[in-house]
Amino acid sequence: MDLAKISFAPVEQARAFLEQNPDIDLFELFILDNNGVPRGKLLHRDELLAVYESGRPLPSTILGLTLNGEDVENSGLVWEVGDIDCRAYPIADSLQRLPWRLIPTAALQVSMHPQEGLPAAVADPRHLLGRVIAALQADGYYPVMAAELEFYLLDAQRDSLGRPQPARDADGGRPHATQVYGLRELEQIEPFLADLYAACKLQGLPARTAISEYAPGQVEITLEHRSDALQAMDEAVRYKRLVKGVAHKHGMTACFMAKPFDHLSGSGLHMHVSLADAQGNNLFASEAADGTPLLRQAVGGMLDTLLDALLMFCPNANSYRRFQSNSYAPLAATWGVDNRTVSLRVPGGPASSRHIEHRICGADANPYLAAAAILAGIHRGIREQRDPGPPVEGNGYAQASALLPTDWLTTLRALEASTWAREAFGEEFLGVYLAVKRAEYRQFMGEVGEQDWRWYLHQA
Known part of the structure; x- marks a missing residue:
């Protein structure tokens, strides 16, 4: 996929949603990282339209984290780029109510912009699927x-x-x-x-x-x-x-x-x-x-x-x-x-x-x-x-x-x-x-826990 041809959701989707859901004040903005973990921010109602119009900055490190949410220095998305802000934009039709929440809340999935989202855009798993x-x-x-x-x-x-x-x-x-x-x-x-x-x-x-x-x-x-x-x-x-x-x-x-x-x-x-x-x-x-x-x-x-x-x-x-x-x-x-x-x-x-x-x-x-x-x-x-x-x-x-x-x-x-x-x-x-x-492999293998103690504490 030519990343320059990626399309994002039109602002009309957000305006229609706000009109149809006047009770919702909070919006979970999230992007899916390479471990499949949703990461993002909690926005207020008056911030939503701007996300559609000009994107939302997210740190470059957000797509180079371990499963436990820790920076990976060798990813190239941390110190070398100064944890730069990368702009993400909404995915069409992803703005949805979260009906299980006590406070009226909706979620919005975003993806990195192919240019404004660099350098994190190269690690966006949704872009990879699009290219294939x-x-x-x-x-x-x-x-x-x-x-x-x-x-x-x-x-x-x-x-x-x-x-x-x-x-x-x-x-x-x-x-x-x-x-x-x-x-x-x-x-x-x-x-x-x-x-x-x-x-x-x-x-x-x-x-x-x-x-x-x-x-x-x-x-x-x-x-x-x-x-x-x-x-x-x-x-x-x-x-x-x-x-x-x-x-x-x-x-x-x-x-x-x-x-x-x-x-x-x-x-x-x-x-x-x-x-x-x-x-x-x-x-x-x-x-x-x-x-x-x-x-x-x-x-x-x-x-x-x-x-x-x-x-x-x-x-x-x-x-x-x-x-x-x-x-x-x-x-x-x-x-x-x-x-x-x-x-x-x-x-x-x-x-x-x-x-x-x-x-x-x-x-x-x-x-x-x-x-x-x-x-x-x-x-x-x-x-x-x-x-x-x-x-x-x-x-x-x-x-x-x-x-x-x-x-x-x-x-x-x-x-x-x-x-x-x-x-x-x-x-x-x-x-x-x-x-x-x-x-992740190094961290997992370096962790000592209950199984190690059960197997080796007395028998080794």
Whole structure:
């Protein structure tokens, strides 16, 4: 994408919102950093129009922070540039009420301006996705995407040992059984779901099917696919904020960790993707269950780039705890037709709906970066006509040979060494992203905590 062509929301959207919402005095202005953390400012009503007209300054460091919100000196966004102010502008249609807030409040998502937002603009994850989408469109391919996010509903209070625990249900008890697809389990969280669906409707988010997932207190709600992949990821970002906010209102914590419990299922971000032509026709559509040659080339590209991009799918130390056999989380670079034991699944259904379900990301992934890596892999597969080999039939866990790495450092080094990633994402973006991840790795590995004491305090 030519950053000079990026468009932002017109000021008329803000004027219309202010007229329709006279009770709202506070506005949360936020930008999503590379860890998927929303960061920003709280503005008053009389400050809103100026954001649309001339942007809002944010420090350059805001897109070079660790997960814990600490500066990363090697990012190039701190001392070298004097923590300069970078101007961000509103994303169209992102101005929405936050119905769970006690004080009438709305949220506004912004993105860095391609010139006025420098140097932070090079690290804006939304811009990265935009560039990848534009490269596909230049070759006549228009990505269609949807996101499925799994999460746990936890009690705001820990148990007597300080551990997180499932939230109480409508009857006052705590779920302990794995009632996958259980209807009673959904009924027991009906007050939360009612508020969540109402909030989604108010914000224009396409929330659809709700499922009781493969662990007590685990839930999945699907979002409808969008012909604009950037819009689909914008909605995934806003949906995740909304889930957390509504859960908080109900005295719960919505947890999107990839693996919050060692003995229970992890939480994934499943990405559904297909390619359309300029008229909106699905280029993967086929009566054959394994799709068109173009679909198979897309699968081949994603498999070939999987290791290089794994850090963007699984960005944290905890992410790799999710990769366990017979857990519905993938273990290897595999694909199959209507098979949930592989990493890339081609679901069944009508020929017109043929698409790929990418099952690798943890729920802790940044949707923009995950989508960018998926689409860049697809583009490589098409350009180089990559052959994914035959689809896996039966138990993919039993047939897995070359397993995915299960440690953070291996994937960090793979991204560092990847020529493809530097071509697909750019040296400037990767320079910031890798600096942040190296700093987080060093900090995480240097921290001594309860597990160290339990294992080594007396036995070492």
